[in-house]
Structures are given as structure tokens and as C-alpha cells.
Amino acid sequence: MTTGPIPDETPSNLEEQLLLEQAKTGKGIPTHVGADMPLRVAPRLVANYGGSLEDWDKMTTTQRVIINGASVQLHWYRNSKMNQDVEFKFKREYPKGSPRNQ
Numbered sequence: 001m002t003t004g005p006i007p008d009e010t011p012s013n014l015e016e017q018l019l020l021e022q023a024k025t026g027k028g029i030p031t032h033v034g035a036d037m038p039l040r041v042a043p044r045l046v047a048n049y050g051g052s053l054e055d056w057d058k059m060t061t062t063q064r065v066i067i068n069g070a071s072v073q074l075h076w077y078r079n080s081k082m083n084q085d086v087e088f089k090f091k092r093e094y095p096k097g098s099p100r101n102q
Contacts, residue, residue, distance in 0.1 A: 005048040008088040015067045016090060023061055023074045023088065032058040034080070045077055045086070055081040070094045 011017040032039055038053040039045070045056045061074045070092040078085050 003044060003047075006087045006089075008086075009090050011090070013067060015065055016072060019061055019065060019072065019074050019090075020088060023059075023076060024085065026083075026085075027062055028059040028074075028076070028078070029062055030057045030078075031060050031075075039077070041077070045079075049079065049084060049086055051079045051082055051084075055079045059085070067092075 011020050034042060034054045034056045039056050039058060042053040042056045045051070046053060057078045057080055059076050059078045064071045064073045066072070072093075073091045074088060075091055076085050076088040
């Protein structure tokens with residue numbers, strides 16, 4: 001398991017940059033709420049960014065966008081008490097038969 005902070009992923013094009021900017025304005029939906037059951041990575045998040053185990057939620061963008069044939073969504077962690085968002089990363093799903101999956 002990674003012990004240190006994981007840097008934000010850099011957008012590779014304008015569409016990803018816009019998706020990241022939207023997420024950084026606080027627009028997102030929780031996929032896992034730490035108050036219900038702490039995240040598996042919550043101890044690492046607490047050690048690197050502070051807060052309590054139950055404060056950390058996993059978030060995702062409210063929409064997916066199609067970029068170069070891939071469905072792209074952004075995931076990150078949010079400390080719900082400090083309103084702190086960290087470790088943004090892009091999730092890309094390529095359809096079968098696309099150049100990426102051949």
C-alpha cells in the first residue's frame with residue numbers, strides 16, 4: 001500500500017481540464033461515505049492530510065464525458081469536515097475494439 005500522498009493526475013486535454021475544474025468547485029457525488037464505514041485508504045489519508053477516519057469520502061464527477069472514444073470520469077477523496085479535496089485521478093474506460101484495447 002502506498003504510504004505517502006498521491007499527486008493529482010494532470011489533465012491530458014482541454015476536456016479533462018474542464019472536468020477537473022468542475023470537480024474542484026465542489027461538484028461531485030460520493031461513491032463511498034466514510035461515516036458509514038471508513039475507506040480502506042483512510043489511515044493513509046489521515047496520516048498525510050489530517051482529519052479523522054470517518055471524515056474521508058470517495059467522490060466522483062456527476063457526469064462522464066467521451067474523450068477520444070473513452071468514457072472519462074474523475075475520482076478523488078474529500079474530507080467532509082474540512083472540505084478538502086485531494087488526489088484527483090482520471091478513470092478512462094475504452095470500449096472493446098478501440099485502438100487502446102487492441
